[in-house]
Amino acid sequence: MKIITYGNKNNKSIFFIHGLASTADLCFKLLLPYLQDYFVIFCELDGHYGSKPKDLTSMEETIDSIENYILNEMGGSLYGLCGFSMGATIAVELIGRGNISISKVLLDAAITAELGLMAMPFTYAFIVGTSRIKNKKPIPKFLLDKIMGKDNLSIIEMMYPQISKNTIKNACNFIYHYKVPENLTKFSSPVMFWRGSEEPIPAKSEKILREYLPQMKIEVFEGMGHGQFLHEHPKEYAEKLKIFLENK
Template sequence: MKKVTLLVVPLILALLFGLLQGSYSAVGHWLYNHATDLEASLYGLEQKTVVIKAEEGSAPGPDALVIYHHKNPGKPAIIMLHGYSADKDVWPRFAKHFTDDYEVIIPDMAGHGDTGFASGWDYTMPAQAARISRLMDALNVPAAHIIGNSMGGFLTATFAIRYPQKTLSATMVDPAGIREYPQQSRMEKMLNAGHNPFFIRQREGFDTFYPMTMENPPYLPDIVLNAIAENYIERRPQLEAIFDQFYGVDFLDDQFDELQAPAMLWWGSEDQLLHVSGAQVWQQHIPQLKVHIFEGTGHMPMLEETADSAAIYHDFLSGLSD
């Protein structure tokens, strides 16, 4: 508790000082960046930069990935993958339930978070999967359980198909990656009308977009939400470039029979980005798939229903070792 107090007090003092100086925006960014790192550290997650050795013929990309890492020698590893436009900070509240029994690895994928963006990098799912493989090599992790949300779910399946020897299990959470959904989501309707809700030009656009990401979002003060909105506005050209490379290409539909790892699928019943009817498509292609629909939940069950989703994942992993 003393450690927590020592860390929190400077945050509060900085907030008050910044507000008195009229630096609302700057304080919001500072709070978001430091509070998320603080929370992760309290859960035993260390931020570090890991060099990933490029292989001959590797797609253009970063020489290193910034990750949260919880070492746990002799324990199996879990790799948690964020979605498009998000970063590693969506996972720590979920990850804290696994630090006793697992090594936990949470990367910022190329184009996201502290790993950064460059216009010449390859953001396709095969390229991102290759980077996860190289990250595992760098950390001396021969195989891992993989769980990913949205684009990260798409990446989880892609990785499991391309690197079966490195995949202990694959859990896809409201994943992208299929050609068609039996029913269109709100986002798909917007895309068909020529508007991508991720491409934000002003705060009003963010205020429309953010409720689409979660039905039950964790509380964030407006000063932090404003910082996140400004980040989306600033990153819009980057997000456009990444979207063009991963969305609507490298579909999984023709590859499902190659996914041989034990697999589980989650979906929030109220997902406005990727319609829950997509679960039917996955089930048709992978009959042995374990499926859980989170009723009354949106696109990010691991953030909206953290304790319940962690318990379900614990049970799934425990069942694999029985």
């Protein structure tokens, strides 16, 4: 794991966790010009940075490392926690553990719905899809539309080409079989859930999370697929994020 920080440490902190087969920069760097009043922390997960990344082998150990950073380097407290896709699943696990203090949480397209028998074909589709993108081959449009949202090219543009098959397998095994911790009901700070209207799995995740987080507010972006609002509208994304962070 690698941590990159921007801005003054005395400002309110926002900790960002990126999605699977992407990077902190590809997901969030376009937000930086609009977040200069914050201490911004990018978490780069194993298997997702450098020209020859080491595989992400254990999501549990990865989450332990993030938690330890927050406990040891941030005094156990963050102002904002923002996760996209797999990063949002990690955020759910962090707040469910109850070991760190967080004032505001943004979950962008969290994946917290157990896929059961569909986990294997989804994992296979992810591996094949990333391999085809890496080799500059087209992905069947019906498949991309079904999983990522209609006409969503953002997810291709946000992909980290050095991702390995092992990293994808290990991450998918965690997120596609994820079970929300019962302790999540104890988290009482404000939570915002964002998703596009064309995202089937996050829509299921939203319903599950509402049972644990009654205070969670939801915004659905019409016509948007996975990562599309984040990638195509960074200024609006950052402005909405700031409104959420600063509203009492």
